[in-house]
Amino acid sequence: MTLGFYPGCSLKGSSREYAESVLAVAEAFDIHLEEIKDWNCCGATAAHNMNKELSLALPARILSLAEKQGLTELVVPCAACYSRLTVTKHELSENPALKAVVTEANDLAYTGSVNVLNIVQMLDKYIIPNLEGKVVKPFDHKVACYYGCLLVRPHEILKFDREEDPQSMDALMLKAGATPIDWAFKTECCGAGLSVSRTSSVGRLSGKIMGDAKDRGAEAIIVACPMCHSNLDMRRDAINSYLGEKVDIPVLYITQAIGLAIGLDRKTLGLQRHFVKVSV
Amino acid sequence: MSKIGVFVCHCGENISSTVDCEKVAATVGKYDGVAFSVDYKYMCSDPGQSIIKNAIAEKGLTGVVVAACSPRMHEPTFRKVCAEAGLNPYMCEMANLREHCSWVHEKGEATTEKAIDLVRILVEKVKYNQSLNSIKVPVTKTALVIGGGIAGIQASLDIANTGHKVILIEKDPSIGGHMSQLSETFPTLDCSQCILTPRMVEVAQHPNITLYTYAELESLEGFIGNFKAKIRKKSKSLDEKLCTGCGLCTTKCPTKKIPSEFNEGLGNRTAIYVPFPQAVPNKPVIDRIHCTYYTKGKCKICEKVCPTGAIRFDQEDQIVEVEVGAIVVATGFAVKRPDFFPEYGYGKYADVITGLQFERLASASGPTLGEIRRPSDGKIPEKIVFLACAGSRDPAKGIPYCSKICCMYIAKHAMLYQHKVHSGKSYVFYMDIRAGGKMYEEFVRRAIEDDGVNYIRGRVSKIYEKNGKLIVSGVDTLLNAMPVEIEADMVVLATAGVANEGAEELAQKLHISYDPYKFFAEAHPKLKPVETNTGGIFLAGSCQAPRDIPESVAMASGAAVKVAGLFSQDELTREPIIAVVNRQAAPVYSSCVGCFLCVSACPYQAIEKEEIKNRTGDLIKSIAKVNPGLCQGCGTCVAFCRTKSIDIQGYTHEQMYSEVMALLNEY
Numbered sequence: 001m002t003l004g005f006y007p008g009c010s011l012k013g014s015s016r017e018y019a020e021s022v023l024a025v026a027e028a029f030d031i032h033l034e035e036i037k038d039w040n041c042c043g044a045t046a047a048h049n050m051n052k053e054l055s056l057a058l059p060a061r062i063l064s065l066a067e068k069q070g071l072t073e074l075v076v077p078c079a080a081c082y083s084r085l086t087v088t089k090h091e092l093s094e095n096p097a098l099k100a101v102v103t104e105a106n107d108l109a110y111t112g113s114v115n116v117l118n119i120v121q122m123l124d125k126y127i128i129p130n131l132e133g134k135v136v137k138p139f140d141h142k143v144a145c146y147y148g149c150l151l152v153r154p155h156e157i158l159k160f161d162r163e164e165d166p167q168s169m170d171a172l173m174l175k176a177g178a179t180p181i182d183w184a185f186k187t188e189c190c191g192a193g194l195s196v197s198r199t200s201s202v203g204r205l206s207g208k209i210m211g212d213a214k215d216r217g218a219e220a221i222i223v224a225c226p227m228c229h230s231n232l233d234m235r236r237d238a239i240n241s242y243l244g245e246k247v248d249i250p251v252l253y254i255t256q257a258i259g260l261a262i263g264l265d266r267k268t269l270g271l272q273r274h275f276v277k278v279s280v
Numbered sequence: 281m282s283k284i285g286v287f288v289c290h291c292g293e294n295i296s297s298t299v300d301c302e303k304v305a306a307t308v309g310k311y312d313g314v315a316f317s318v319d320y321k322y323m324c325s326d327p328g329q330s331i332i333k334n335a336i337a338e339k340g341l342t343g344v345v346v347a348a349c350s351p352r353m354h355e356p357t358f359r360k361v362c363a364e365a366g367l368n369p370y371m372c373e374m375a376n377l378r379e380h381c382s383w384v385h386e387k388g389e390a391t392t393e394k395a396i397d398l399v400r401i402l403v404e405k406v407k408y409n410q411s412l413n414s415i416k417v418p419v420t421k422t423a424l425v426i427g428g429g430i431a432g433i434q435a436s437l438d439i440a441n442t443g444h445k446v447i448l449i450e451k452d453p454s455i456g457g458h459m460s461q462l463s464e465t466f467p468t469l470d471c472s473q474c475i476l477t478p479r480m481v482e483v484a485q486h487p488n489i490t491l492y493t494y495a496e497l498e499s500l501e502g503f504i505g506n507f508k509a510k511i512r513k514k515s516k517s518l519d520e521k522l523c524t525g526c527g528l529c530t531t532k533c534p535t536k537k538i539p540s541e542f543n544e545g546l547g548n549r550t551a552i553y554v555p556f557p558q559a560v561p562n563k564p565v566i567d568r569i570h571c572t573y574y575t576k577g578k579c580k581i582c583e584k585v586c587p588t589g590a591i592r593f594d595q596e597d598q599i600v601e602v603e604v605g606a607i608v609v610a611t612g613f614a615v616k617r618p619d620f621f622p623e624y625g626y627g628k629y630a631d632v633i634t635g636l637q638f639e640r641l642a643s644a645s646g647p648t649l650g651e652i653r654r655p656s657d658g659k660i661p662e663k664i665v666f667l668a669c670a671g672s673r674d675p676a677k678g679i680p681y682c683s684k685i686c687c688m689y690i691a692k693h694a695m696l697y698q699h700k701v702h703s704g705k706s707y708v709f710y711m712d713i714r715a716g717g718k719m720y721e722e723f724v725r726r727a728i729e730d731d732g733v734n735y736i737r738g739r740v741s742k743i744y745e746k747n748g749k750l751i752v753s754g755v756d757t758l759l760n761a762m763p764v765e766i767e768a769d770m771v772v773l774a775t776a777g778v779a780n781e782g783a784e785e786l787a788q789k790l791h792i793s794y795d796p797y798k799f800f801a802e803a804h805p806k807l808k809p810v811e812t813n814t815g816g817i818f819l820a821g822s823c824q825a826p827r828d829i830p831e832s833v834a835m836a837s838g839a840a841v842k843v844a845g846l847f848s849q850d851e852l853t854r855e856p857i858i859a860v861v862n863r864q865a866a867p868v869y870s871s872c873v874g875c876f877l878c879v880s881a882c883p884y885q886a887i888e889k890e891e892i893k894n895r896t897g898d899l900i901k902s903i904a905k906v907n908p909g910l911c912q913g914c915g916t917c918v919a920f921c922r923t924k925s926i927d928i929q930g931y932t933h934e935q936m937y938s939e940v941m942a943l944l945n946e947y
Contacts, residue, residue: 155676164621164623164742183744
C-alpha cells in the first residue's frame with residue numbers, strides 16, 4: 001500500500017535518522033511512503049507568529065499537492081509539521097472565507113480531503129496490527145515515552161490522545177516489548193527553539209525532563225519529534241551541566257525502537273547519528 | 281360576525297423601541313372582524329387591564345388579542361381580565377411581539393411588518409376560538425419527596441408540619457445525604473452532624489412522614505394533584521420490624537474490607553452494614569454485591585448471631601404503589617470523580633484526595649476521628665495544598681460553570697487544618713474567590729489573615745511524586761505568572777459538583793426538563809425557581825444547580841410552601857387544552873375509524889376505546905375516546921390520526937389553518 005509522506009525540513013537535515021527509520025519500518029511492513037513532490041516549509045513557528053494567512057497557506061499548499069498526487073493519507077512524522085497541517089485543516093474547514101483566500105494565494109485546489117497522520121497514529125493504524133510475530137528482538141527496556149508539547153495539543157483540534165498524561169506511545173512501546181515507566185514530564189517543554197538562542201534554558205528545561213526520567217530508572221527516552229530529540233540528545237552537555245552529573249540515557253525515535261524490535265539493522269535506522277551513544 | 285379587540289402593548293420600551301406599536305394598532309384595526317384596536321405602554325398594569333375590560337363591555341367584543349410578551353409570562357393575567365369582564369377566558373389569545381419580534385430584530389419597517397403579521401394570524405385564529413371550560417380535578421393531599429439529604433429532610437418536615445402526609449424516599453440505607461458527611465459548616469464552623477442529626481430523627485418520628493430508605497422511584501404516572509408513583513424498596517435482606525439495631529451482625533460479618541461510601545473510600549465497612557453510627561434508620565442492610573453468602577453461597581454468620589432472627593436472605597425487592605398530589609425532587613448532586621485529571625494524579629497518589637474526602641478526615645465521626653492524617657501512611661501532613669476549580673470553570677474539561685460551594689469549603693478546610701495542625705502550612709490555588717453570601721467574605725478573610733492560609737492566585741498544571749513529596753507545580757499570576765513549586769504532603773482537589781448519576785433517567789421518569797449539565801430545570805430562572813415545567817413537581821437543593829446548605833434549606837422550604845398551597849385547595853383547575861375525538865350525528869357518529877393508532881401513540885395512556893351500541897346493545901362502531909383527566913394536551917395523537925378526527929381544544933385544525941392562511945393571503 002501507499003501512503004503520502006511529508007518529511008519537512010528536519011527530516012532532511014538534523015534528524016535524517018528519523019526519516020531513515022520511518023522509511024525502513026514502513027518498508028518492513030510493505031508500506032510505500034510517497035513523498036510529496038515540490039513540497040515546501042510548513043511555516044513552523046515563524047509563520048503563525050507573523051502572518052495568519054501565510055501560516056495557513058504554506059501547509060495548505062502541501063495538502064493541495066497531496067490531493068493533486070491522489071493521496072488520501074499523509075504521514076507527517078515531525079510533531080511541529082503535524083501540528084501546523086492539522087491546525088490548517090481545522091481552520092480552513094471552519095472558515096470558508098479564509099479557505100478562499102488561501103486557495104487563491106496558492107493557486108491550487110484545496111478540498112481538505114487528505115487525512116493527516118502523525119507517526120504514532122501511523123504506527124497504531126498500519127504497523128501495530130501486524131507487529132505480532134515480527135518482533136524478533138523485543139525492546140526489553142524501561143522506557144520514558146516523551147510526547148513534548150505539540151504532539152497532543154491542542155486537543156480540541158487534534159483530537160488525539162489525552163492532552164495531559166497521554167498514553168498512546170506507551171501503548172505502542174508496550175507492544176514492542178518495552179516497559180514504559182510512569183513519570184511526570186511527558187508533556188513538559190524541552191526548550192524548543194531556545195536551543196540556539198538560549199542553550200542554558202534548554203539545559204534547564206530538558207534537564208528537568210532528563211532528571212525525572214533518570215530518577216525513575218528509564219533506560220531510554222522515546223520521542224516522536226525532531227525538536228525534542230535534538231534538545232534531549234544534542235544539548236546533552238547543557239543538560240548534564242544543569243544536572244551536575246553525566247547522564248547517558250539515549251534518546252530514540254519511536255520508529256528506531258520499533259525498528260530494533262523487528263530486527264532492522266542499526267545503521268539502517270541511523271542509530272550511529274546520535275550524539276549520545278545508543279547503548280540499548 | 282366577530283368583534284375582536286386588539287390590544288398592543290409597548291412593554292415599556294421592550295417592544296416600542298423596535299416596533300412601531302401605533303402603526304400596528306392602526307393597521308390591524310382596519311381588518312375584517314376587528315372592532316377595536318389600541319396601543320398602550322403597559323397593558324398588564326391596572327390601567328391597561330381596565331382598557332381591555334372597558335372595551336369588552338362597551339364594544340361587546342367576542343374575542344381579544346393581546347399583542348405583548350410571551351403567553352408564558354402573561355396569558356393567565358389577560359385571560360383573567362377577560363373572564364372578569366364576562367368574556368370566556370379562552371376567547372383571549374396572545375401575540376408574542378416581544379420574544380418573537382422586538383427583542384430579536386433591529387428597529388425598522390420590516391420589524392413592524394412582522395409584528396403586524398403576528399397579530400393578524402392571532403386575529404384570524406380567534407375568529408375560530410370557542411368558549412371552553414376549565415377542568416376540575418381532585419387533589420390527593422400527600423406529597424412525595426425524593427431524596428433524603430438536607431433539602432429533602434427540610435421539605436418533608438415543612439410539609440408534614442402543615443398537617444399533610446409526606447412519603448420520603450431515599451436511595452441509600454440512611455437519610456442525611458452529603459451534609460451528614462461534612463465536618464464543620466461555613467461560615468460559622470458549627471458541626472454538621474450536630475445540626476443535622478436531630479432533623480433526621482425528627483423525620484423518622486414524625487407522624488405525618490412515611491420514610492422509605494434504600495428505595496427508588498420506579499415509575500410515575502398521572503398529573504398535578506393526581507400522581508401514581510411506584511416505589512422500588514430494594515431488598516435490605518432484613519425484617520425491619522424484628523431488627524432492634526443492636527449491630528451485632530455488623531461486628532461479626534467476616535467481609536470487612538469494603539470501601540465505605542460514607543467515608544468516601546477512606547475507611548472500610550462490612551457487607552452487612554449501617555452506613556454511619558448516627559444513621560436513620562439505624563438498621564443494617566446487606567450489600568449483596570460483596571456479601572459472601574450471595575457471592576459464594578455460604579456464610580450466613582449474621583443470621584446465626586442475630587438475636588431476633590431478623591435476617592432474610594430470600595427477601596425480594598418490593599414495589600409499593602402510592603398516590604400523591606405533589607412531588608418534591610431533592611436528589612442532590614455528586615462530586616466529580618477527578619479521574620479526568622490525570623495530571624493531578626488522583627487515584628495514582630493516595631494523598632491526592634477530594635474535598636469530600638477531606639471532610640471525612642476532618643470529621644469527628646471520620647476514619648481518623650477528626651485528626652488530619654494523610655491516607656498513605658497516616659502521618660500528619662506538614663504542608664497541604666488545596667486546589668480550587670478542579671474541573672469547574674474549565675470548558676476544556678466540559679464544566680464551564682462555577683460549582684459555587686468550593687471557594688467557601690476550601691477556606692473552611694484550610695482553616696480547620698490550621699486549627700488542628702498548628703505548625704502546618706497550607707496553600708490555596710485559586711482563580712477568583714467567590715464568597716458572595718452573608719458572612720462569607722469575612723470568613724475567607726479570616727482564613728487568610730487570622731489563620732495564615734497562603735492564597736496563591738493561579739492554576740496548577742501538574743502534581744507528581746518525587747522523593748515521597750507531592751510536587752505541586754503551578755503559577756502565581758499576581759507575581760507576573762511566576763512558576764511556583766510546592767513540595768506538599770497532601771493535596772485536596774475541590775472537584776466540580778455535577779449532576780447525580782441517573783439524573784437524566786429520573787427526569788425522564790418525572791417528565792421534567794434538565795439543562796445541558798443534567799441539572800433539573802426550574803420553570804423560570806428568577807420567578808419560579810422551585811417549580812418545574814410539569815405542574816405539581818417541585819425542586820429543592822442541589823439537583824437544580826450546585827447549592828450550599830442555607831440555599832438548599834431555603835429552596836426546600838420554598839418548595840414546601842408551594843406544595844402546601846396546592847394542598848390548600850380541594851379541587852384543582854386545569855386548562856381545557858386537551859384532545860377531543862369529534863362526535864357527529866348518526867349514522868356516522870364520528871369520523872374516527874377506530875384504527876387506534878392514537879392509543880399506542882399517547883404517552884399518558886389517556887386514550888381508550890369507546891363502543892357505540894344501538895338500543896338493542898349491538899356494537900355499531902368502536903372509536904377512540906380521550907380521558908380528559910389524563911390528557912396533557914401534548915398533541916401527539918393529533919399528528920398520528922389518519923382521519924383528522926382528533927383536535928386539541930384551543931388549537932384545532934381549523935384554527936391552525938386560519939393562522940396559516942392569514943399569512944399567505946394578501947391584506
